[in-house]
């Protein structure tokens with residue numbers, strides 16, 4: 524830090540220069556985040572000074588968090604679900620597994636059993652909590668092989684996880700089958716719907732993946748992905764709100780006596796922004812948003828196949844993967860662990876962007 528500060532103009536101009544170095548959204552084809560909705564940005568600023576970590580100081584903002592959690596619970600078929608807003612899917616997955624560990628203290632060498640598709644946040648979780656991570660191979664269509672999963676659980680299994688909207692292929696595990704395994708083994712069942720939670724409910728004929736499935740104990744669901752919220756905004760939902768109590772620590776000098784969240788200070792700005800988007804768009808708005816992303820995904824698949832790429836799966840969400848070749852220069856795509864070219868067709872990946880990209884693919888091959 525320098526001794527003397529700079530003018531506002533100087534600071535803003537310096538930062539604008541660095542911001543200009545960032546890639547433009549219209550060439551980012553593999554991110555699970557997108558441009559936040561303008562109402563989220565406006566509300567974010569309105570709530571920028573709030574801290575949900577000390578709720579007694581911000582009763583209004585705390586009510587907004589309650590409203591957000593209630594809306595997300597409704598979306599997941601359990602309006603009375605407990606929950607709080609996290610920094611994203613990583614924290615939600617970590618906290619869910621922390622809870623699972625607390626609930627099964629008798630597990631001497633605790634393990635969790637997760638699909639091969641599991642996000643790397645589970646690796647971090649196991650590292651932090653000292654857990655063995657058992658990885659279940661893929662069965663059909665890049666979803667978890669539930670027969671193998673049933674064979675891999677044992678009395679030391681504290682949790683099984685299913686992914687509803689896998690990071691790499693956008694697939695949805697057989698959540699009812701995973702929940703049955705958890706019930707049989709008497710362990711916790713966590714559904715990672717960090718990405719899919721804002722997509723699957725708005726698809727035509729969505730599969731069961733949420734609290735409508737008996738035995739699902741917790742769900743990760745991120746407004747900062749397909750919920751168009753400002754970053755960072757995730758959420759962890761629990762079927763039984765009381766269970767959060769197992770994470771409580773005493774907080775003697777705050778306006779509340781106990782805290783179960785991972786972070787102490789927590790932003791209210793992104794939470795209020797996320798709620799604003801939900802209130803503003805409603806189910807109708809999200810249905811239209813998801814329908815648009817799906818239409819664009821289908822266009823991308825058709826265009827890529829016309830250029831000789833092969834789809835790896837039939838997309839059921841707005842994620843597509845292909846074998847064969849690379850993407851043209853200037854476009855950001857990613858690769859799955861198996862080396863497939865991976866796209867996430869977020870709302871910023873419009874039809875025009877896709878046509879432009881496909882034209883570059885065709886030119887690259889000419």
Ligand SMILES: Cc1ncc(COP(=O)(O)O)c(C=O)c1O
Nearest residue numbers: 555611612613642690715717718
């Ligand atoms: C299925 C899934 N779970 C968890 C995460 C981690 O979310 P975050 O990066 O918000 O911590 C991601 C990120 O893409 C994800 O796709």
